[in-house]
Amino acid sequence: xxxxxxxxxxxxxxxxxxxxxxxxxxxxxxxxxxxxxxxxxxxxxxxxxxxxxxxxxxxxxxxxxxxxxxxxxxxxxxxxxxxxxxxxxxxxxxxxxxxxxxxxxxxxxxxxxxxxxxxxxxxxxxxxxxxxxxxxxxxxxxxxxxxxxxxxxxxxxxxxxxxxxxxxxxxxxxxxxxxxxxxxxxxxxxxxxxxxxxxxxxxxxxxxxxxxxxxxxxxxxxxxxxxxxxxxxxxxxxxxxxxxxxxxxxxxxxxxxxxxxxxxxxxxxxxxxxxxxxxxxxxxxxxxxxxxxxxxxxxxxxxxxxxxxxxxxxxxxxxxxxxxxxxxxxxxxxxxxxxxxxxxxxxxxxxxxxxxxxxxxxxxxxxxxxxxxxxxxxxxxxxxxxxxxxxxxxxxxxxxxxxxxxxxxxxxxxxxxxxxxxxxxxxxxxxxxxxxxxxxxxxxxxxxxxxxxxxxxxxxxxxxxxxxxxxxxxxxxxxxxxxxxxxxxxxxxxxxxxxxxxxxxxxxxxxxxxxxxxxxxxxxxxxxxxxxxxxxxxxxxxxx
Amino acid sequence: xxxxxxxxxxxxxxxxxxxxxxxxxxxxxxxxxxxxxxxxxxxxxxxxxxxxxxxxxxxxxxxxxxxxxxxxxxxxxxxxxxxxxxxxxxxxxxxxxxxxxxxxxxxxxxxxxxxxxxxxxxxxxxxxxxxxxxxxxxxxxxxxxxxxxxxxxxxxxxxxxxxxxxxxxxxxxxxxxxxxxxxxxxxxxxxxxxxxxxxxxxxxxxxxxxxxxxxxxxxxxxxxxxxxxxxxxxxxxxxxxxxxxxxxxxxxxxxxxxxxxxxxxxxxxxxxxxxxxxxxxxxxxxxxxxxxxxxxxxxxxxxxxxxxxxxxxxxxxxxxxxxxxxxxxxxxxxxxxxxxxxxxxxxxxxxxxxxxxxxxxxxxxxxxxxxxxxxxxxxxxxxxxxxxxxxxxxxxxxxxxxxxxxxxxxxxxxxxxxxxxxxxxxxxxxxxxxxxxxxxxxxxxxxxxxx
Ligand code: SF4
Ligand code: SF4
Numbered sequence: 003x004x005x006x007x008x009x010x011x012x013x014x015x016x017x018x019x020x021x022x023x024x025x026x027x028x029x030x031x032x033x034x035x036x037x038x039x040x041x042x043x044x045x046x047x048x049x050x051x052x053x054x055x056x057x058x059x060x061x062x063x064x065x066x067x068x069x070x071x072x073x074x075x076x077x078x079x080x081x082x083x084x085x086x087x088x089x090x091x092x093x094x095x096x097x098x099x100x101x102x103x104x105x106x107x108x109x110x111x112x113x114x115x116x117x118x119x120x121x122x123x124x125x126x127x128x129x130x131x132x133x134x135x136x137x138x139x140x141x142x143x144x145x146x147x148x149x150x151x152x153x154x155x156x157x158x159x160x161x162x163x164x165x166x167x168x169x170x171x172x173x174x175x176x177x178x179x180x181x182x183x184x185x186x187x188x189x190x191x192x193x194x195x196x197x198x199x200x201x202x203x204x205x206x207x208x209x210x211x212x213x214x215x216x217x218x219x220x221x222x223x224x225x226x227x228x229x230x231x232x233x234x235x236x237x238x239x240x241x242x243x244x245x246x247x248x249x250x251x252x253x254x255x256x257x258x259x260x261x262x263x264x265x266x267x268x269x270x271x272x273x274x275x276x277x278x279x280x281x282x283x284x285x286x287x288x289x290x291x292x293x294x295x296x297x298x299x300x301x302x303x304x305x306x307x308x309x310x311x312x313x314x315x316x317x318x319x320x321x322x323x324x325x326x327x328x329x330x331x332x333x334x335x336x337x338x339x340x341x342x343x344x345x346x347x348x349x350x351x352x353x354x355x356x357x358x359x360x361x362x363x364x365x366x367x368x369x370x371x372x373x374x375x376x377x378x379x380x381x382x383x384x385x386x387x388x389x390x391x392x393x394x395x396x397x398x399x400x401x402x403x404x405x406x407x408x409x410x411x412x413x414x415x416x417x418x419x420x421x422x423x424x425x426x427x428x429x430x431x432x433x434x435x436x437x438x439x440x441x442x443x444x445x446x447x448x449x450x451x452x453x454x455x456x457x458x459x460x461x462x463x464x465x466x467x468x469x470x471x472x473x474x475x476x477x478x479x480x481x482x483x484x485x486x487x488x489x490x491x492x493x494x495x496x497x498x499x500x501x502x503x504x505x506x507x508x509x510x511x512x513x514x515x516x517x518x519x520x521x522x523x524x525x526x527x528x529x530x531x532x533x534x535x536x537x538x539x540x541x542x543x544x545x546x
Numbered sequence: 547x548x549x550x551x552x553x554x555x556x557x558x559x560x561x562x563x564x565x566x567x568x569x570x571x572x573x574x575x576x577x578x579x580x581x582x583x584x585x586x587x588x589x590x591x592x593x594x595x596x597x598x599x600x601x602x603x604x605x606x607x608x609x610x611x612x613x614x615x616x617x618x619x620x621x622x623x624x625x626x627x628x629x630x631x632x633x634x635x636x637x638x639x640x641x642x643x644x645x646x647x648x649x650x651x652x653x654x655x656x657x658x659x660x661x662x663x664x665x666x667x668x669x670x671x672x673x674x675x676x677x678x679x680x681x682x683x684x685x686x687x688x689x690x691x692x693x694x695x696x697x698x699x700x701x702x703x704x705x706x707x708x709x710x711x712x713x714x715x716x717x718x719x720x721x722x723x724x725x726x727x728x729x730x731x732x733x734x735x736x737x738x739x740x741x742x743x744x745x746x747x748x749x750x751x752x753x754x755x756x757x758x759x760x761x762x763x764x765x766x767x768x769x770x771x772x773x774x775x776x777x778x779x780x781x782x783x784x785x786x787x788x789x790x791x792x793x794x795x796x797x798x799x800x801x802x803x804x805x806x807x808x809x810x811x812x813x814x815x816x817x818x819x820x821x822x823x824x825x826x827x828x829x830x831x832x833x834x835x836x837x838x839x840x841x842x843x844x845x846x847x848x849x850x851x852x853x854x855x856x857x858x859x860x861x862x863x864x865x866x867x868x869x870x871x872x873x874x875x876x877x878x879x880x881x882x883x884x885x886x887x888x889x890x891x892x893x894x895x896x897x898x899x900x901x902x903x904x905x906x907x908x909x910x911x912x913x914x915x916x917x918x919x920x921x922x923x924x925x926x927x928x929x930x931x932x933x934x935x936x937x938x939x940x941x942x943x944x945x946x947x948x949x950x951x952x953x954x955x956x957x958x959x960x961x962x963x964x965x966x967x968x969x970x971x972x973x974x975x976x977x978x979x980x981x982x983x984x985x986x987x988x989x990x991x992x993x994x995x996x997x
Contacts, residue, residue, distance in 0.1 A: 025633065056586055058610045058623045059630030066587020089646045089681035090556060091563025095591035116937050117915075122556035125683045128650055139555035146557075146915075158585055158647040159682070162616060189587035190616045190647060406613060460605070461634060464754045480593050484603040487751040529750045 011469045013038045013453050020465050028057055035456040039448050046390070047445035052456040053385040055193045055403070060459050063356070063382045063480060066189030068092055070198025070383070072155040074279060075206075076185075078102035078230050078255045079263075081112040083149040085119040087136050087167060088157025092189070093120035101497040102231050104257050112149060119143055123159065132165050140174045140182060151210070151260045154184035161188035181260075183209035193403050194383035194457075196278060196359065200407050203282035206254075206263060207410060211287065214264035215418070220249025222317045225269040227284055227295070228276030228360065231256025233502015238509050239300055246310060246326050254280050267291040270422045271316055273298040273309070277441045278359025278384050288439075289412040292420045294428070297441045302367030303337035303510040315436055333507035340511035341371050344518035349373035351473035351521055354466060356458045356481070357495045359384040363444035365476060365495060368504070368513050374473070378466055379444065380455035389454065391443035460484060473521045489529055491520040558914035558938055560858055561884025562953075563681035565643040566592045567689030569606050570716065572641025572675070574740020575697060576761030579607055579637040583624050583655065584645030586610040599953040599960050600719075600746040603758060607631045607640075611647060620648055621658040628662060632672060635756045638764055639673040641693060649680035673764065675700050685885045687860050690716050691780075694739060694789040698770055704797055707769035709735040710823055711776035711799065713790050714966075715806055715862055716952065719747035721966040728967060731829040732820045737766040737773065739789065747961035771797035775823055777816075780862040781805045781893040782885070805897060808866030809873055809971050810839060812897065816967075835968035842975055843874055849979040851875035856926040858882040858917055858935060859951040861890050861910065866965070867930050867950065868906065869897035874975060878906040879924045886911035914938050928982060933957070946981040950974070 017036050021029040034051035041047055056062040065073070068086075073096040076084055086093030097118035106113045121139045123132050140152055152174070154167050167184035175182040187201045224243075229236055236256035243250050251269040252262035272284045272295035284295035296316065298309035307330045314326040353369045353376050355362040366376045381388060386398050423431070432438065445454055455462060463481065466472075467488055475485045478496040485492040493499075493516070501516050503509040569580040569592055582589045589608035596604045607630075609615075609623040631637055644655060655676050663671065677696040679689045694713065714725055722743035729736040744760025770776075770789075776799050778790030785791030785801060793799040807816035813836075817828055828836075855876045857867045861883045871878045881894050890910040899905065907920065918938050929940050929947045933956045940947035954960035964970040983997050 025630075028630070055612060056610050057626075057630060059581070059607045059627030060634065061593075061605050061607055062586060062590070062610075064586060065590040066585055069587055069591070085555070089563060090559050090561060090685075091566065091588065091591065091646075091681050093556075094559050094562055095595055097558070116558075118558050120556045120559065121554075122559065122913075123682050125680070128646075128680075128682050135554055142553055142555050143557075158587075158616070158645075159650040162647065162650045190585040190611055190613050193612070402614065403612060468754070478594075479597055480590070480604075483597060483601055487603060487748075488754060489750065 013451055016465065016469055017453070020462055023461070028060075031057070036462070037454045039445055039452045039454050040450050041446065045446065047443070049394075050386060050389045050445070050454060050456055052381065052389060053193055053196060053383070053404070054401070056457060062457060062459060063478060064194040064457065067191040067195065067198040067201065068155060068157050068187045068189045069096060070195025070279070071185050071187035071202040072096055072198070074195060074230065075199055075202035075255055076153055076155075078104065078115075079258045079260065080104040080106060080115050081149060081259050082151045082153050083114050083117075083119060083143045083147055084153045084155060085121065085136075085139055085143055086155050086157060087121045087132065087139075087160050087165070088123055089159065090120055090122045092157040093118050101233055101502070102256060103234050103237070104231065105237065112147075114147060114149065128159055128163060131163060132160065133170050136165065136167065136170050137174060140170070140178075144178050144180070149180065151181040151183075154182070156184070156186050156188050158189045161186065161190070181209065181213075191403070191406055196383040196385065197403065197407050199279040200282055203280060203286070204408055204410050207283060207286045207412075210260065210263045211283070212264070212267045212291065212415075212418070214261065215268075216265065218249065218251050218265055218268045220251075222247065222313070222319065222322055223249045223251050223269040224271045224273050224313060225251050225266050226253045227272055227274045228280035229253050229256045229505070230276075232496075233498040233504065235503045235505035235509060238503040238506040242306075242310070242329070242506050245329050246314075247322060248313060254283060267293070267418070269293055271296065271313065273313065274441070275300065276358070276360040278381075278388050281441075285439075286410060286412045290415050291418055292414070293422055294438050296436060296438055299364050299367065300505045301361075301364035301509075302371055303334055303341070303507055304371065305364070305367045306506050306510070307334055312436055315434065316431060337507050337510050340514050344514045345373050347518045347522045348514070351375075352377045352470055353474050353476065354470070354472045355379045355476040355495070356382065356455070356463070357477050358382055359388055361495045362476075363388070363447070366447070368510060369517075371510070372514055372517060374517075376448065376452065377470055377472060378453035378455060379448065380458050381444075382457060384456070387441065387443065389443050389445050389456070391446060392439070392441050464488070474517060489526055491523065491526070493517065493520060553916070556913045558934070559884055560882065560913050560917065560934065561685035562595070564679035564684045564686060564689035564692075565645055565681065566595065567686030567691075567716070568641065568643035568677050568679050568693035570596065570686075570742070571690045571693035571697070571740045572643075573604065573745050574742035574761055575639055575641065575767065576763045577638030577757055578641050578675075578761065579605060579631050579635050579639075579757060580641045580643065581607040581609075581627065581631060582643055582645050583609045583620060583653065584611055584647040585616075588645045588647075595953060598955045601961070602746050602748060604746070605757075616647060616651060619651065620653050621661070624653075624655075624658055625662050625665070628674070629666070632669070637672045637757065639675060641697070642674055642676045643679045643689065643693065644677070645679070646681050649678065649682075673700055687716060687862075687885055688787075691783065691788050695787060695792050697739070697767060698789040698792055701764060701767045702771040702793060702797065703768050704771045705769050706772040707735075707737075709737045709766065709769065709773055711770050711773045711790070711793065712736050712738045713776060713778040713788065714738055715779040716860060717806070717966060718963050719743040719961040720964045721970065724964060724967050724969060728820070728832065731832055732824040732826055734820060734824040737762060737770055739767060739770070771799065773799050775800045775802060777802050777804060777819060779804055779806045781865050781896065782861040782887040782889040784887065805869065805893070806862050806866040807966050807970075808863075808974070809870030810836075810843070810968070811873055812866060812869050813967050813971060832968065835972070839968045839972045839975070842972060846975060846979045847875055849982050852877060853927040853982060854879045854925060855928040855930060856880045856882075856917075856921055856924065856939075857929075858931040861885040861887055861893070863951050863965070865890070865893045865897055868894050870971060870974060871930070872898035872901040874978070876928070876978070877902070879926055880907045880909065880917070880920055882909040882912050882917045882920075884911065884913065918942065928978065930978075946985050948974070948977050948981050
């Protein structure tokens, strides 16, 4: 397998080549979703078309609104019973496939993640309505599990037959005396999972966040938003925070529990990892309760150090700053040493990342630390702000699909709003480099002449691979075997395959080793049998 | 529709949704791209699921309907989607399955397709194989069976062929390869439908293949109406809904309904049918496999005899496993399935009634919650089924799970699990015996070196 491009590839030419194969209408659309990265004089990136509908018949990486809501955001919470209201498939396919881990405080504590509850609608329910069955399902789940909260998730047919899931939730809440809430996250509602994230954010905010005002112990209290504990990432970070003396009030939603959500408004800072899936909660908490948010990234050794320093800087406490520095001083050299070890196998090689709404950006850090270059990247379901930065938000066109999704009107809570910093303090922090409410996006940080491709499809991936012969391609399991058939290893970055954790210092070292294993494996050289390497020889051998 | 279940909801289902089965069947037709008419989420989920079992590329296209289409109908998107699939894949056939969404809004696929044909009749159109697959009635097996019937419905003609039809049901790629070997041993030309032995378990590619190579050739399906006979596996099938049934009704192709040839006796029955069709006696190589199997059953009887076993999975698979379990000396205590054909109980009785002193409990239309509930009092020593029963059943009860069927995503090599024929029985028997031995060894303080 070659790891360096045989000859230099001109990305603009490649783009033209890719587009030429499409019918004119498709080509026009795709041309706005495929960009050769170039920043203007102000350091701003170009405009990319994203968060638009996938073209029918063209196979996409994307999932549906329900997947984003039930699977991504609520899936990792262990003690809410999630009931899928719909026919059996939707629930079945979202049953523990993301490798979110959870650690209940005791073996007896509630953990419903191994269960997949569904109303399993039948023909009768479709014709006559499914509310009755839903009510019964909620009752059954309550009788069987006795949970403190139940979430109801709508699938496509539910919206179409007009079941009022919210009314059922209200009634059952009253009847059972526990929290019951519903999500109108029918798969067809948005263009991808992304709509489901938003719906999940809204309902959590309306029905759970802020329910518990008991004060949380701790001097430096934060929430970690957009961290889903794939492969144990959250465990790694939790330990890191503990060592630094930072109190983690809640995580949305890796290794999380209902009670954490309920008191998350008591934290003094929200740290956002995956901007796409959770920024709405960060914004709403700030408006209603006053805690500001910053963007963090715990993927990569340097990035982890930087994010910890930002948190310490925000609290401005000398002791905390020292403690954080001590942890960094202890951990970072180990990470550096691990990078040194893999450098001979990884340096100079090419990577491509097409995944999610933040990982295609965050993981570039790790490749950078390994001396690898990210030559092409793109998101599966992100929006313009994830590519170009939040400063473009005012100019993002709201299309019909996004208009479907409620924007909650949030106001400061008269009793509970508490500004965490004075305007002067905030200003001083900003001057010192702490950026609030900002995500600069992926494109700013990518080199010029790299390719940015939104919602990539098979055909385009194949063209990229053929031209660049990258050493590793990062995407999900759906893409994995096509890419590997072509002799290029694929690293799953949705659920990490069997690996992880990759977050924090320990995670970074894990990732280096995993990539080194992938790019140096002998297996790829066996794809051709020895006699195939040398055509003349094989000819004589066969015919004589 | 649960038989006598106290629950209306489903917890940890023991079935998958209808269009997934249809997609699997379509993957076994050469040059065919499965296509779901509905929102893209269903296609993505199903691809993900099928891929994690087979570890192969699986493309399933979709008409990617949005809210607007859900309200006003998805015809335009369907047509656009079909054109794009033709264009990008050069598909020879498109297996078009509906989803709950398009079934609920009542999209008239037949009508949309006839419009499509008249609008684009000037292009060379692939064969479009439409099947209606609402998940709110049926399971993945109904989708599987329905898709095959649809394929035959559209394609089959009367042209004569010496090849017998083998409708082998939802089996593994290794099983299909083994069926080919068996037919070859009988010198009997055969059309196996579906044949995903290459498409879902193929090698590395020299260059990018838009559609995975392999599958039952379309020309062969066209000739299925002129075949001397059809062998159709599955004791719980209703011929009125199968491809074999259609071939018999429409073309008079004699349908021989058999059980999935799992275990000794069901394989014997299959071999007898092949002897009859080919006019040959059991080939030596297969005879030797049979002899080895019987020998192993004798040698290994001490490990398995009297052990209580719990079986779950698709109905026909469960029937085959029950038959196998009974004949090797296991005691099946529960045979369970998420499917509800209404024929599971009688089929289990038919294959094990003459061997077992007591019939096992049979539960159809159940989920793992109920299976686990029943299992508590049944004290099984062994479980036969797919990966889905691991956590709530095998792990909870601390009982070995021998993984068979679909999905298997916590073991490697699912495509190469062999269930059928004497060889399949041999492999199953070895695995069952070893699972029991391993458990005994692990649980004992003595640490047996010989066992
Ligand atoms: S809507 Fe129907 S077809 Fe789609 S995943 Fe759900 S059950 Fe399956
Ligand atoms: S039916 Fe709708 S909610 Fe269910 S998987 Fe398909 S797109 Fe998603």
